[in-house]
Amino acid sequence: xSRLRVTRALFGLAALAATALTPMTAQAVESxxxxxxxLFDWTSVNLNAKILGGILEKLGYTVEYPxxxxxxxxxxxxxxxxxxxxxxYWDTTAGEAMKASDATGQTEKLGSLGPKAKEEWWYxxxxxxxxxxLPNWEALKDPKCAEAFSTPETAPKxxxxxxxxxxxxxxxxxxxxxxxxxxxxxxxxxxxxxAELDSAYQRKAPIMLWIYSPHWAPAKYEGEWxxxxxxxxxxxxxxxxGSNPDKAHDCGKPHGEIWKYGWAGMKDKWPVAYKVxxxxxxxxxxxxxxxxxVDLGGKSIEEVAAAWIAANEAKWKAWAQ
Numbered sequence: 001x002s003r004l005r006v007t008r009a010l011f012g013l014a015a016l017a018a019t020a021l022t023p024m025t026a027q028a029v030e031s032x033x034x035x036x037x038x039l040f041d042w043t044s045v046n047l048n049a050k051i052l053g054g055i056l057e058k059l060g061y062t063v064e065y066p067x068x069x070x071x072x073x074x075x076x077x078x079x080x081x082x083x084x085x086x087x088x089y090w091d092t093t094a095g096e097a098m099k100a101s102d103a104t105g106q107t108e109k110l111g112s113l114g115p116k117a118k119e120e121w122w123y124x125x126x127x128x129x130x131x132x133x134l135p136n137w138e139a140l141k142d143p144k145c146a147e148a149f150s151t152p153e154t155a156p157k158x159x160x161x162x163x164x165x166x167x168x169x170x171x172x173x174x175x176x177x178x179x180x181x182x183x184x185x186x187x188x189x190x191x192x193x194x195a196e197l198d199s200a201y202q203r204k205a206p207i208m209l210w211i212y213s214p215h216w217a218p219a220k221y222e223g224e225w226x227x228x229x230x231x232x233x234x235x236x237x238x239x240x241x242g243s244n245p246d247k248a249h250d251c252g253k254p255h256g257e258i259w260k261y262g263w264a265g266m267k268d269k270w271p272v273a274y275k276v277x278x279x280x281x282x283x284x285x286x287x288x289x290x291x292x293x294v295d296l297g298g299k300s301i302e303e304v305a306a307a308w309i310a311a312n313e314a315k316w317k318a319w320a321q
Contacts, residue, residue, distance in 0.1 A: 164193075
């Protein structure tokens with residue numbers, strides 16, 4: 001073969017290779033500015049952030065991970081682009097903040113993450129012997145039942161371990177509205193809350209706390225959620241609704257979807273990354289396992305995220321098409 005023909009052949013192969021790579025490399029030139037994916041204060045959201053961010057990095061983007069405040073990020077960082085994407089906003093706790101975010105016109109709901117959200121008061125099954133009326137919430141009004149859940153700092157009232165104050169959840173208001181003889185103590189962090197659960201469970205010590213799903217805890221520990229009156233929007237806004245005509249929040253927590261949110265300018269500045277963020281979903285059982293690998297298995301979030309990205313390459317490449 002002549003040198004000219006060889007040159008032409010090599011040029012043709014190079015052109016084919018460039019064409020094949022175009023869908024993966026052209027994305028990097030949309031903008032070199034970093035896409036900022038928010039980290040919050042629980043494991044699953046940070047896993048999802050690092051998975052999505054790792055995918056975008058594979059596609060050529062620069063990614064940063066600012067730490068944000070769960071609720072206020074919806075009306076601050078996401079509205080001005082200081083945060084590009086937030087992965088987990090739960091109907092259970094962020095409903096009002098999401099409405100406020102939608103009203104700004106500066107954010108976009110990017111679709112559901114996949115798993116259904118549930119958050120509620122939860123107790124280990126061994127506590128049912130001391131309060132046999134459970135899981136009905138009215139059993140908690142019995143002073144003997146409440147005392148069974150007490151600690152020296154709250155006795156004779158029961159102790160309820162709530163999530164970090166940034167999660168809100170209206171537990172203090174619920175206790176007051178339903179006239180429950182309980183004291184709400186807020187955990188400092190998500191990790192501290194579940195460490196306390198594990199310690200109490202091993203000792204069969206009394207504990208009532210905020211458990212959410214998706215999470216590995218409901219699978220690891222045998223227990224039940226309290227059955228409060230079913231949530232309706234009116235329960236949170238109209239004091240006349242429900243058993244207490246003078247107080248709102250006399251019902252359980254809402255339940256529903258987990259939503260992804262983005263800065264409204266994302267779709268124009270990084271259109272393929274936007275497409276991937278909208279398509280990104282994960283199965284609840286899979287997310288529970290990944291979270292357990294971190295919290296129980298001692299693996300780093302980065303290690304677990306990288307393994308998921310490597311094992312699901314075909315899936316996330318399809319999201320980018």
